[in-house]
Amino acid sequence: MKAKTTQGREIDLKPETLDVLRMRLRGPVFAPGDLGYEESRTVWNAMIDRKPAGIVRCLGNADVIACVQFAHDHGILLCIKGGGHNIAGLAAADGALMIDMSLMRGVWVDPHKKLARAQAGCLLGDVDRETQVHGLAAVLGFVSPTGIAGLTLGGGFGYLTRRWGWTTDNVIAMNVVTADASLVRASSDENADLFWGLRGGGGNFGVVTGIDYVLYPVGPEVVGGIVAWPTSEAPRVLELYRTLAEKAPPELTLVALVRPAPPAPWLPKEMHAKPIVALLACYSGRPEEGEKIVAPIKALGKPIGDVLVRRPYVQMQTLLDATQPKGRRYYWKSEYLSSIEPALCEKVIEHAARIRSPFSAVILFQIGGALNRLNAEHSPVGNRDARYLLNITSSWEQAGADEPNIAWAREAWEDMKSFSTGGTYINFLTGDEGPERIAAALGKGVRRLAEIKAKWDPQNMFRTNRNIKPS
Ligand SMILES: Cc1cc2nc3c(=O)[nH]c(=O)nc-3n(C[C@H](O)[C@H](O)[C@H](O)COP(=O)(O)OP(=O)(O)OC[C@H]3O[C@@H](n4cnc5c(N)ncnc54)[C@H](O)[C@@H]3O)c2cc1C
Structure with a gap:
């Protein structure tokens, strides 16, 4: 089957090569024609019709690490699907290896510390339901099947924003698999530059596998x-x-x-x-x-x-x-x-x-x-x-x-x-809105994001997003 490299070249991805990846995973791998492939590749906006070369439904950090390592070793383009709600269809790319996070939907709530730890494949409704068991809520958006990852990495607003700010203002840490396939924690104490970039700079720096949210008493x-x-x-x-x-x-x-x-x-x-x-x-x-x-x-x-x-x-x-x-x-x-x-x-x-x-x-x-x-x-x-x-x-x-x-x-x-x-x-932003609209959205932050990109993803491996090139 045909795949694309990060440089846009077409290469042959042999079934036995994909088998090597399969052996390193717990989650399923779909090639075109497999049951599950169509469901994963389609996104919310029917204007988008892109066909990844292969799709992995990851079952944990280890699967994500294996995918990033595989893409790195073979120079294959990566795309990441959270809730698939992005209007520009950034979750899907032709010829890419898609990391589909939809099986990673666990939510753990600490009602005493008022914190929720959510896996990055969660939809908003997953977090709302689990946090409301304790009369708590995270600052999320208005439509429950939206993915927490895309929403949070781009900012995020909803009914609680006026009280507590952008969704991303209420994140205290994220777990990220970076371009060198290592799992790191980003918070104000650990890898603070990466943490800064993730709060609005999108999926430019790696695959986020978990997000820790501050919770507030709301409802029921x-x-x-x-x-x-x-x-x-x-x-x-x-x-x-x-x-x-x-x-x-x-x-x-x-x-x-x-x-x-x-x-x-x-x-x-x-x-x-x-x-x-x-x-x-x-x-x-x-x-x-x-x-x-x-x-x-x-x-x-x-x-x-x-x-x-x-x-x-x-x-x-x-x-x-x-x-x-x-x-x-x-x-x-x-x-x-x-x-x-x-x-x-x-x-x-x-x-x-x-x-x-x-x-x-x-x-x-x-x-x-x-x-x-x-x-x-x-x-x-x-x-x-x-x-x-x-x-x-x-x-x-x-x-x-x-x-x-x-x-x-x-x-x-x-x-x-x-x-x-x-x-x-x-x-x-829709698909036809380019760099000048990204600049309008991110303002002066673009320069600092480019520096952070140069440190964490110098080869621009994570590029099928609102891409900030390394400076
Ligand atoms: C019906 C609808 C309602 C909406 N309502 C709101 C709202 O109330 N408030 C609000 O703020 N926004 C809202 N949005 C916008 C929403 O925040 C964005 O569409 C967001 O991109 C959706 O995230 P997702 O995970 O579903 O998207 P996806 O399409 O899966 O991904 C979006 C981008 O994030 C990247 N990404 C996804 N997961 C990861 C990950 N784990 N690690 C790294 N990168 C990742 C993808 O690669 C892609 O570039 C809404 C969108 C829709 C379609």
Whole structure:
């Protein structure tokens, strides 16, 4: 079978060569045609269709070490799959040896020290469920099948970010298999340069096999959910969003969405696919307080649906899952914002009215709070001036409809990017966004990342990511 080297040359990977690797592993190896190969190689975004030469579902550090050693010895390109949710499909590369982490999903919680140790193949839901057994939570994202590794290595934000910062601000150590196939620990005491780089610099420095998170008391019940109105109410609803968000306590996170209504059971059938505006809220403090704070949302006009109620935190963490299924086609554009201006709200409404598919949306995430309090040099995730994130999410089903749906997102972004802080979220970059957008995401951190890369991966073995070349 054909494989690719790190230099992009095509080489023959003989079955007996792959057998040598097989003998060193506990986890299964898949070649094209094997049962399991298709499931591993496919990622969330159906726009991506890449075929690795071979796939290993690793069962522990030892398997990861064997893969990195094998790739090193044969000069073969490596790619790493966490949850496979990256929109640019960075987990899969043609001709590469894919390290699929999906069997490494253990989570160990120390409720006394308020720490969770998670294997890097975990999805967000794995960590949420195990930590909530103890009434604790890590700062993770909004959609439970997202991988913790990609999310954390690129920054990470969710309903708890306003209280405790980027996900990566709340990591205390990682285990990493580096380019020379050794297993090292990265923390502020051990390999501190590597630890700095991993907190926003992505998978540039090795295969992360475990992540240790600080946990906080959350739930088990929060006040959370969503309220929706017909789009004619959008000016009033976005004005409420703007003013409520500005004075919201850190326990409250608000998200505004303008989009065609999904076919959700809590929305009247006749409204499905019709334009709506919705506010998503989560108050992670005392529920009694949360009910008072979200009251103005529930009192606005005549909602067509209202499921903003007390609910378990783990359920809150899955509320959006059905709107983001694996296997659709996706294209996003994103910008950080320092505030929500009325003029931006007008643009959001204008561009949402031009959406070309029932699955697309313009979304405003509120993230300001704790992340703004650390200094820019704390870690490469940076963007310490970001208070909101504008996410123009185009999503559709047919390959033949790529062009108008991508064009819609690009046009909306062109018209709204002037509101940006100048920064963007590295984890939301699509495949056509290159080095200048990586620089916008990582800012001045790029130079230091290149130096760290030169020390830990001088041959640029880990390159199928938002790649920072060694300096
Ligand atoms: C539906 C959806 C919802 C999302 N919601 C949020 C959200 O609420 N908050 C947020 O911050 N982000 C969110 N994201 C963005 C998300 O953080 C990124 O897509 C992230 O890359 C996903 O991580 P993954 O492990 O699933 O990705 P993958 O596609 O598996 O990997 C992404 C990148 O990380 C690398 N990588 C993966 N695992 C490892 C590892 N063990 N060691 C080294 N490198 C590794 C991969 O090689 C690749 O370069 C969302 C994405 C989607 C599609």
